[in-house]
Amino acid sequence: MADENQLPIITHRQQVAKSALFGIEQIDLTFSNGEQRQYERMMGSGRGAVMIVPMIDDETLLLVREYCAGTHSYLLGFPKGLIDEGELAEQAANRELQEEIGYGSDKMHQITEMMMAPAFFNAKMTIFLAKNLYSAELEGDEPEPLQVVSWPIKDYKELLQQTDFTEARSIAALMLVRDLLDV
Amino acid sequence: MADENQLPIITHRQQVAKSALFGIEQIDLTFSNGEQRQYERMMGSGRGAVMIVPMIDDETLLLVREYCAGTHSYLLGFPKGLIDEGELAEQAANRELQEEIGYGSDKMHQITEMMMAPAFFNAKMTIFLAKNLYSAELEGDEPEPLQVVSWPIKDYKELLQQTDFTEARSIAALMLVRDLLDV
Numbered sequence: 001m002a003d004e005n006q007l008p009i010i011t012h013r014q015q016v017a018k019s020a021l022f023g024i025e026q027i028d029l030t031f032s033n034g035e036q037r038q039y040e041r042m043m044g045s046g047r048g049a050v051m052i053v054p055m056i057d058d059e060t061l062l063l064v065r066e067y068c069a070g071t072h073s074y075l076l077g078f079p080k081g082l083i084d085e086g087e088l089a090e091q092a093a094n095r096e097l098q099e100e101i102g103y104g105s106d107k108m109h110q111i112t113e114m115m116m117a118p119a120f121f122n123a124k125m126t127i128f129l130a131k132n133l134y135s136a137e138l139e140g141d142e143p144e145p146l147q148v149v150s151w152p153i154k155d156y157k158e159l160l161q162q163t164d165f166t167e168a169r170s171i172a173a174l175m176l177v178r179d180l181l182d183v
Numbered sequence: 184m185a186d187e188n189q190l191p192i193i194t195h196r197q198q199v200a201k202s203a204l205f206g207i208e209q210i211d212l213t214f215s216n217g218e219q220r221q222y223e224r225m226m227g228s229g230r231g232a233v234m235i236v237p238m239i240d241d242e243t244l245l246l247v248r249e250y251c252a253g254t255h256s257y258l259l260g261f262p263k264g265l266i267d268e269g270e271l272a273e274q275a276a277n278r279e280l281q282e283e284i285g286y287g288s289d290k291m292h293q294i295t296e297m298m299m300a301p302a303f304f305n306a307k308m309t310i311f312l313a314k315n316l317y318s319a320e321l322e323g324d325e326p327e328p329l330q331v332v333s334w335p336i337k338d339y340k341e342l343l344q345q346t347d348f349t350e351a352r353s354i355a356a357l358m359l360v361r362d363l364l365d366v
Contacts, residue, residue: 007257008250008326017200019207021223024200027252035326039252040204067191068301069210069222074190075301112343114351116300118251118258125351143191143218160295160359168297168308169351175358176343 006032016040044122050093051080051169053111053177054101054130056150061174064100065147065164076149076162077170080125081140089126097130099140101148105130111176114169127173129180153183189215199223227305233276234263234352236294236360237284237313239333244357247283248330248347259332259345260353263308272309280313282323284331288313294359297352310356312363336366 012028023043030036054062061078068075079100083092090108098104111127151159156178159165195211206226213219237245244261251258262283266275273291281287294310334342339361342348 007255010255017202017205017207019200019209019223022200022205022207022225024202024205024207026202029252029326031250031326033327037326040202041252042205044253067214069212069224070227070304070306071298071301072190072193072305073301075298112354113349114354115254115258115349116351118254118256118350121253122255123253143212143214143220144216166296166298167301168299168355171295171297172351172355172358175355175362179358179361 008032008037015043040120042121045082046122047085048083048089049080049123049125050083050089050096050128051078051125051173052093052097052105052108052128052130053078053173054097054103054105054133055153056103056133059152059154061151061153061159061177062101062103063149063151063165063170065149067143074147074164075167076165077167078173079146080169090128093126093128093130095138096140097133098136098138100142100146102135102137103130103133104136106132106134111173111180114172116169125169127169127176129177153178153181156183191215191220198226223303225304228265229305230268231266231272232263232306232308233266233272233279233311234261234308234356235276235280235288235291235311235313236261236356237280237286237288237316238336239286239316242335242337244334244336244342244360245284245286246332246334246348246353248332250326257330257347258350259348260350261356263352273311276309276311276313278321279323280316281319281321282325283329285318285320286313286316287319289315289317294356294363297355299352308352310352310359312360336361336364339366 008029017024081096191212200207264279
């Protein structure tokens with residue numbers, strides 16, 4: 001078995017495809033046991049992203065229903081977005097909250113950081129629990145207002161059963177907040 | 184506010200980049216309020232994927248530590264993989280288990296289905312809890328044997344604190360199994 005700390009060596013990297021949003025890189029790897037492989041991975045912006053679990057009171061979550069182009073469907077999840085240049089994660093979280101649901105938060109608590117599909121991406125998302133909400137709207141770049149949906153956190157099992165609540169990071173965030181609050 | 188059921192209309196689609204593994208599509212959208220946008224999304228294989236939470240006994244999870252090219256690091260998570268053509272999700276789960284940790288399962292229970300980053304992907308993953316494990320090895324395409332790590336499920340909070348246990352779908356799967364088993 002390979003030493004867990006001995007990373008494979010990247011012997012060659014090459015950009016093999018590029019669009020306005022995405023870059024795809026091919027890398028040649030030599031593992032510590034001598035095995036060679038060619039992998040592809042997405043070249044990230046490195047900007048990082050945030051997701052916010054907003055609670056309008058001690059019992060009630062707020063979610064948004066938003067069009068998702070990948071699945072061509074409206075899906076339910078927590079507000080999220082990319083961190084802008086020069087922003088801290090917490091600032092981005094408060095901005096996204098105001099853009100997507102029309103609230104700011106006086107009490108933003110970082111829950112965790114998680115990675116999306118690390119086999120292919122270097123995409124880190126910081127998850128926040130937002131409490132002490134106050135009305136505050138910012139103009140975002142959404143093509144249409146997002147539908148805001150409130151949900152009692154004690155009914156999280158029903159939320160998990162919704163066919164449009166399926167996004168992995170939203171599920172993880174819900175269950176971490178449930179655990180933290182011991183609902 | 185747009186009717187939640189009224190999907191935007193895709194007025195034009197065009198492949199704008201392609202590599203051996205990935206295809207990127209540009210789509211022109213007209214939302215129900217008349218707003219127009221141009222988005223990019225990944226063209227999926229449509230094959231779907233599985234993730235398996237294996238328990239070697241009633242108290243103990245098995246995880247794998249595996250090289251992830253996107254982050255260029257070894258990360259801890261549950262066994263997973265793509266569904267092969269002609270396979271059912273449960274068959275794929277049992278195959279991946281044998282390839283990655285050297286066990287088959289007599290008792291595979293589907294926990295949920297989740298989507299990864301539906302804004303960009305149409306990538307569904309079915310999550311299984313695997314019990315009644317028996318020794319059975321299948322040759323996979325891994326460049327090196329994966330390090331298998333056992334973890335008492337009651338210590339899930341410590342697992343969440345590991346800096347290499349950060350993959351969103353593994354976190355979601357852990358917390359769903361914890362909830363299901365009421366640990």
